[in-house]
Amino acid sequence: MGVNRAVLEEAIEKGETENGSVEFKYELEKDIHLQDGKRESLAAQLRYRVISGDGEATYVIGVSDDGDIEGLDPERFSETMDVLSLLASEVDVHIDNVSTWSTGKGDKIVGLATIKEGQPVGDDKNHIIIGTAGHVDHGKSTLVGSLMTGESDNGDGATRSYLDVKPHEVERGLSADISYAVYGFKDGQPLRMDDPNRSSDRSELVEKADKLVSFVDTVGHQPWLRTTIRGLVGQKIDYGLLTIAADDGPTQTTKEHLGLLIATELPVMVTITKTDMVSDERVNEVEREIEELLRQVNRTPLLVDRHGVQTATEEINEDVVPIFRTSAVTMEGFDELDYLINNLDPREKEETGSQMYIDKVYNIDGVGPVVSGTVQSGSIETGDTLKIGPLRNGEFREVKARSIEIHYYSVDKAKEGQIASVAISDVDVEELERGMVLLPSDSDPKSTKRFKAEVMVLNHPTKITDGYEPVIHLETISETGVIHPSDGQMMAGDKGTAEFEFKFSPHYVEEGQKFVFREGRSKGVGKVKELLE
Numbered sequence: 001m002g003v004n005r006a007v008l009e010e011a012i013e014k015g016e017t018e019n020g021s022v023e024f025k026y027e028l029e030k031d032i033h034l035q036d037g038k039r040e041s042l043a044a045q046l047r048y049r050v051i052s053g054d055g056e057a058t059y060v061i062g063v064s065d066d067g068d069i070e071g072l073d074p075e076r077f078s079e080t081m082d083v084l085s086l087l088a089s090e091v092d093v094h095i096d097n098v099s100t101w102s103t104g105k106g107d108k109i110v111g112l113a114t115i116k117e118g119q120p121v122g123d124d125k126n127h128i129i130i131g132t133a134g135h136v137d138h139g140k141s142t143l144v145g146s147l148m149t150g151e152s153d154n155g156d157g158a159t160r161s162y163l164d165v166k167p168h169e170v171e172r173g174l175s176a177d178i179s180y181a182v183y184g185f186k187d188g189q190p191l192r193m194d195d196p197n198r199s200s201d202r203s204e205l206v207e208k209a210d211k212l213v214s215f216v217d218t219v220g221h222q223p224w225l226r227t228t229i230r231g232l233v234g235q236k237i238d239y240g241l242l243t244i245a246a247d248d249g250p251t252q253t254t255k256e257h258l259g260l261l262i263a264t265e266l267p268v269m270v271t272i273t274k275t276d277m278v279s280d281e282r283v284n285e286v287e288r289e290i291e292e293l294l295r296q297v298n299r300t301p302l303l304v305d306r307h308g309v310q311t312a313t314e315e316i317n318e319d320v321v322p323i324f325r326t327s328a329v330t331m332e333g334f335d336e337l338d339y340l341i342n343n344l345d346p347r348e349k350e351e352t353g354s355q356m357y358i359d360k361v362y363n364i365d366g367v368g369p370v371v372s373g374t375v376q377s378g379s380i381e382t383g384d385t386l387k388i389g390p391l392r393n394g395e396f397r398e399v400k401a402r403s404i405e406i407h408y409y410s411v412d413k414a415k416e417g418q419i420a421s422v423a424i425s426d427v428d429v430e431e432l433e434r435g436m437v438l439l440p441s442d443s444d445p446k447s448t449k450r451f452k453a454e455v456m457v458l459n460h461p462t463k464i465t466d467g468y469e470p471v472i473h474l475e476t477i478s479e480t481g482v483i484h485p486s487d488g489q490m491m492a493g494d495k496g497t498a499e500f501e502f503k504f505s506p507h508y509v510e511e512g513q514k515f516v517f518r519e520g521r522s523k524g525v526g527k528v529k530e531l532l533e
Contacts, residue, residue: 034083143328182206398426480504
């Protein structure tokens with residue numbers, strides 16, 4: 001997956017030795033190598049190689065015992081990795097990373113697996129996800145960039161660059177493309193990265209931290225509000241972070257983003273950014289504007305500058321909103337933000353039968369289709385058989401999880417609440433799209449185009465009548481739908497029930513799911529009440 005081929009050549013040149021940590025394996029087959037006697041022998045061999053390498057072993061897959069590169073087709077390579085993963089789980093080691101290369105012989109590939117002692121990272125992590133929102137140029141990305149690195153900004157948004165999506169990230173299809181940012185804590189102290197664009201920096205942080213914080217960054221431009229909605233609705237976010245620049249104050253976009261955060265029933269924190277650019281009087285003025293804005297939506301503002309971060313940490317919930325004063329240039333307020341974030345607990349998620357709604361789809365050379373999203377229930381393990389869909393015909397397809405990454409870190413399992421990328425087999429990338437869902441193989445999912453919901457209209461200039469067509473944002477689904485209000489019409493501020501119909505494709509929808517519908521500046525929120533035939 002983009003790793004220099006010299007790593008493979010070095011492992012082959014080092015070769016297998018009696019007391020070495022390198023093992024050549026052409027192929028491992030479930031029907032042969034997982035039988036009782038063979039299984040025990042291979043597991044013991046794996047453990048021995050890890051011990052010989054002081055806790056780390058290298059398995060070269062698709063080569064002969066003499067080191068000749070033969071290669072395997074993707075299906076056989078996937079089965080080999082499944083067997084290796086099962087062997088690893090028996091002797092308290094895990095597959096830390098897998099890299100693959102084309103052999104140049106048709107579709108055959110050769111791979112290198114790094115295996116380490118202990119259970120895969122993430123099994124014991126306290127992990128929270130924060131959704132960020134705010135008007136364009138209000139310092140949202142700069143704030144997150146400085147939290148990740150601990151670096152002050154130069155006043156021109158230098159730390160913002162760490163949240164830009166780079167071409168190589170898109171090519172690899174890693175989970176960082178969803179969250180854009182991660183930092184963590186170890187024994188209560190923040191862990192930062194020198195260069196968040198280096199995958200090694202990210203994976204090292206994920207390995208060391210006992211608490212991880214992922215940021216789902218959103219888009220501040222008004223024309224791209226749908227992208228912000230997708231970020232806030234499509235991920236299982238624990239908390240919202242709204243940035244408001246001291247030199248500009250709350251804008252119409254600020255109000256819309258706050259409305260979305262409130263509608264999704266998230267605990268929210270507000271940061272006044274760029275306090276170094278204005279006078280104290282101006283900061284006080286913006287603070288008062290924010291307090292008034294929060295009271296208008298029945299939320300209680302809590303000024304951290306006045307009441308202290310300890311109080312904010314104890315009081316933050318769906319009703320109480322802490323307000324911080326921050327500057328990425330002077331680093332004002334960052335110690336307080338660190339303290340609050342370190343003491344936030346993951347929120348309990350509503351039970352759902354879905355395992356992962358797909359946010360992004362990639363095709364990786366030598367690996368195949370990769371899908372990214374937030375694991376919403378249970379866990380997904382390497383080798384699991386899953387169902388994906390609905391496809392365009394409304395049906396679901398069985399696929400296999402070939403490998404998993406979390407923030408550039410290869411793992412054997414992704415658990416509930418974690419943002420992960422999963423390489424899957426038995427499906428073509430052209431058949432996949434955002435809004436599909438991964439489900440357990442023993443489930444019996446049905447797709448639907450129609451459902452009934454309880455709704456509230458947040459904003460609409462006139463009346464919503466039968467046949468009105470907004471975009472429905474539910475989990476990672478974004479599709480035009482048709483509304484049929486039960487009473488024939490609805491206006492801004494109205495609550496009631498309505499039937500919704502996806503205009504083009506069927507989707508997987510569950511009772512109790514929350515969603516947003518919008519068209520232009522018209523917006524509303526709803527909760528699925530009943531699925532309709």
